[in-house]
Amino acid sequence: MSTKKVIQVNKLTKNFGDFKAVNNITFDVGKGEVFGFLGANGAGKTTAMKMLIGITTPSSGKANVAGFDVNTHAEDIKKNIGYMSQKFALYDDLTVNENITFFGGIYGLTRKEIKEKSIELLKELNLEDVKNMLVASLPLGWKQKLSFSVSLLHNPKIVFLDEPTGGVDPITRRHFWEMIYKAASSGTTIFVTTHYMDEAEYCDRVSVMVNGKIEALDTPKKLKETYNVKSMDEVFLKLVRK
Amino acid sequence: MSISVSHISKSYKKVKALENISFDVKPGELFGLIGPDGAGKTTLFRILTTLMLADDGIAKVDNFDVITDYKNIRNCVGYMPGKFSLYQDLTVEENLNFFATIFGTTIEENYDLIKEIYIQIEPFKTRRAGNLSGGMKQKLALCCALIHKPTVLFLDEPTTGVDPVSRKEFWEMLKRLQHKGITILVSTPYMDEASMCDRIALIQEGKILEIDKPELIVKKHLKDIYNIRANDMFLLIQSLKSYKNHYSIYPFGEFVHYTDKNKDFNSTELKKYLETKKLTNIIIEKTTVTIEDAFMELAK
Numbered sequence: 201m202s203t204k205k206v207i208q209v210n211k212l213t214k215n216f217g218d219f220k221a222v223n224n225i226t227f228d229v230g231k232g233e234v235f236g237f238l239g240a241n242g243a244g245k246t247t248a249m250k251m252l253i254g255i256t257t258p259s260s261g262k263a264n265v266a267g268f269d270v271n272t273h274a275e276d277i278k279k280n281i282g283y284m285s286q287k288f289a290l291y292d293d294l295t296v297n298e299n300i301t302f303f304g305g306i307y308g309l310t311r312k313e314i315k316e317k318s319i320e321l322l323k324e325l326n327l328e329d330v331k332n333m334l335v336a337s338l339p340l341g342w343k344q345k346l347s348f349s350v351s352l353l354h355n356p357k358i359v360f361l362d363e364p365t366g367g368v369d370p371i372t373r374r375h376f377w378e379m380i381y382k383a384a385s386s387g388t389t390i391f392v393t394t395h396y397m398d399e400a401e402y403c404d405r406v407s408v409m410v411n412g413k414i415e416a417l418d419t420p421k422k423l424k425e426t427y428n429v430k431s432m433d434e435v436f437l438k439l440v441r442k
Numbered sequence: 443m444s445i446s447v448s449h450i451s452k453s454y455k456k457v458k459a460l461e462n463i464s465f466d467v468k469p470g471e472l473f474g475l476i477g478p479d480g481a482g483k484t485t486l487f488r489i490l491t492t493l494m495l496a497d498d499g500i501a502k503v504d505n506f507d508v509i510t511d512y513k514n515i516r517n518c519v520g521y522m523p524g525k526f527s528l529y530q531d532l533t534v535e536e537n538l539n540f541f542a543t544i545f546g547t548t549i550e551e552n553y554d555l556i557k558e559i560y561i562q563i564e565p566f567k568t569r570r571a572g573n574l575s576g577g578m579k580q581k582l583a584l585c586c587a588l589i590h591k592p593t594v595l596f597l598d599e600p601t602t603g604v605d606p607v608s609r610k611e612f613w614e615m616l617k618r619l620q621h622k623g624i625t626i627l628v629s630t631p632y633m634d635e636a637s638m639c640d641r642i643a644l645i646q647e648g649k650i651l652e653i654d655k656p657e658l659i660v661k662k663h664l665k666d667i668y669n670i671r672a673n674d675m676f677l678l679i680q681s682l683k684s685y686k687n688h689y690s691i692y693p694f695g696e697f698v699h700y701t702d703k704n705k706d707f708n709s710t711e712l713k714k715y716l717e718t719k720k721l722t723n724i725i726i727e728k729t730t731v732t733i734e735d736a737f738m739e740l741a742k
Contacts, residue, residue: 240605241576286603340479366603367631369478369646370734371741374692381676381693395605396632401695402675420696431695433606433634440607 204231206357206389207252212261214247221247223412224261229405231357234380234390236400239409240440245393246362248409252391253360254278266357279308282351285362289347292336296327299335300350307354321349341372348379352388359383361392365399377402397433406432408439415439443502444469444594444625445490450499452485459485461648463499467594467627467641472620474639475629476733482648483629484524487598490627491521504593517545520592522583524599524629530572534563534582537571538589545590555622556585559615577608584615588624595619597628601635613638633734644737651740656733663736665689666707669697669729672721681719685712692738699735700726 207229214222222244229235239245250256252265254274263270266280290299297318304314322328325345335343344364351359361380365373377399384390392403400406400420407417416423416439423435445467452460460482467473475483488494490503492512500507506514528537538560542549553560563581566574571582580600587595597616601609613635620626628639636642636656644651644659652659672678678698682691689701702712709726716724 240607241603243605363603367479367599369481369741370633370738371692372478377693378676378679381679385676395603395609397606398695402693436606437610440605 205229206231206266207235207391208262208264209252210262212248212251212263213259214244214251214256215259220412222251222258225409225412225414227407227414227417229358229389229391231389232384232387233405234384234392234403236403236406237391237393237409238400238406238436239393243409243440244412245409249360249362249391249393252277253281253283279354280357282354282356282359283362284344284347284351284359284364286344286364286366287362290335290343290350293334295332295334296322296338296346297331299346300353303350304353309354317353321353325349339372341368341376344368345372345376345379348376352383356388358389358391361390363393363395365394365396373399397431397436400432400436408436410440443467444471444504445473445627446500446502447486447490448500450486450489450496450501452482452489452494452496452498458648460489460496463645463648463650465643465650465653467625469625470620470623472616472626472628472638472640474636474642475627475645476631476633476636476642476737477629477645478631480647481645483645484598487521487523487596487627487629491519491596492516517590518592519594519596520587520590521596522587522598522600524602526579526583528571528579528583528586531570533568533570534574535567537582538585541586542589547590549589552589552591555591555619556588558618559588560585576604580604580608580612588619592624594625594627597626599629599631601630601632609635633732633737636733642733644733644740646737646741651737659736660731660733663731663739665701665739667729667731667735668700668702668707668709669694669725669727670700670712670716671697671723671725672716673723674721677719678716678721681716681721685715687712690738690742692735694734697729699729 205228209225209227212222212225237245251258251270252263254270254277265277268276294302300318301314304317322331365376380390405419407414420432427435427438429435443466448464450460450463477483489496489508490501492508492515503515504518538549559581563578601612616626639656641655643653679691682688682700687703689703692699713724713726
């Protein structure tokens with residue numbers, strides 16, 4: 201992890217009518233950092249994330265993501281980031297290969313690059329035998345691993361992962377995190393939300409959102425020390441239930 | 443027995459959703475089906491609530507057969523499906539009233555049972571169900587499943603996608619319902635919720651891996667597990683994988699859970715090996731087995 205910042209958020213706010221969904225949040229994320237973005241349901245995580253990936257305009261405040269301003273250069277942000285969520289990942293009625301080709305095209309890769317990347321990716325994920333099968337027929341864990349790899353096709357600076365492992369079996373969930381570590385160790389920044397508190401411990405730093413505000417931000421170790429508890433689960437409880 | 447499942451199988455074309463599943467749930471028991479997506483949990487719920495027929499096997503709920511006595515079962519069970527299935531364009535109160543009427547009862551008659559849960563959403567009783575937050579939807583769905591005072595309650599992944607605090611509160615609610623004498627069969631993909639159940643079945647790919655009290659499942663796990671930590675997680679995992687004596691390696695919170703091939707594991711030797719991989723701040727210590735460790739070992 202270097203000290204270079206790839207996400208810089210300054211007093212970012214989003215109002216829906218009188219409701220402050222995101223209320224004046226400020227934080228930075230470094231290059232190659234695994235950053236956990238936690239919070240209770242309805243705390244404002246999704247709204248904050250939507251502003252960072254350039255699909256929702258902030259009401260006020262600033263954010264710079266992958267070198268671009270979310271207020272003025274949202275389209276450039278989209279080209280420089282990857283995104284995957286549990287809900288939207290791949291097209292079920294396309295095959296594994298077709299999905300790779302499709303997303304490769306969307307991300308602006310050349311035919312040659314797509315071909316090379318597909319071979320590499322299928323080999324790495326051990327999906328060569330099922331490359332012509334519909335994605336719908338794959339187990340959830342395989343889909344999520346494939347989806348993560350697809351979000352990395354264009355070598356983005358940052359990948360946003362919105363609850364990537366919900367419902368995935370424990371072994372695959374761990375393979376998934378090994379993939380995350382690998383991407384991070386090669387310099388890709390990971391911005392991840394999760395409801396699994398053991399996964400919060402995998403992050404370099406973690407922020408906890410409560411009612412639109414970031415109530416805590418530090419390494420899991422420091423957070424546990426600050427709140428004098430043994431696990432991130434307890435940190436979360438203390439912050440959200442107070 | 444409140445629920446008895448005997449040699450149930452179900453396939454969808456080529457996919458075996460359930461393979462020869464058998465287990466019993468005692469009256470008043472809180473029984474957990476713990477397993478990931480695709481394990482067959484929902485299929486089992488649909489068979490037990492008489493919404494789907496099994497290919498093979500016998501199942502009874504409250505001593506009623508799911509095929510011949512399906513009408514009786516429908517009257518005495520409560521079912522909360524994984525997907526929110528209330529009427530989005532009815533208000534909170536209208537939904538509850540609707541389900542009470544369907545079962546020939548009124549909100550007042552069984553208000554005691556739902557009171558604790560309902561008072562949390564009562565301030566929003568004129569709001570349409572579609573406009574509720576996730577947590578409130580879940581509470582309303584539970585109220586609707588309880589309004590006819592069922593003897594057996596089926597909850598299919600009620601806590602999926604729910605934050606840890608709301609999950610804890612939900613389980614506290616279940617415990618209180620259990621004390622009122624309701625038998626509960628609940629499924630979850632979160633392994634840490636297993637300890638809240640009296641007994642659990644670990645299920646994966648249509649097969650039951652193990653059934654027992656959570657503390658006994660953990661006890662049956664024979665291998666010693668070690669917490670290992672170092673300055674670089676990715677390098678640590680890679681290094682452990684190339685270590686000759688490794689049996690299993692899983693990231694587990696801030697540690698890696700490591701098991702060794704040998705009974706007399708030598709931590710000094712492993713530490714020396716990791717140091718040759720340029721890892722620093724190495725910690726190796728024995729740790730307690732969790733349900734998730736047991737699940738991974740059984741599923742291996």
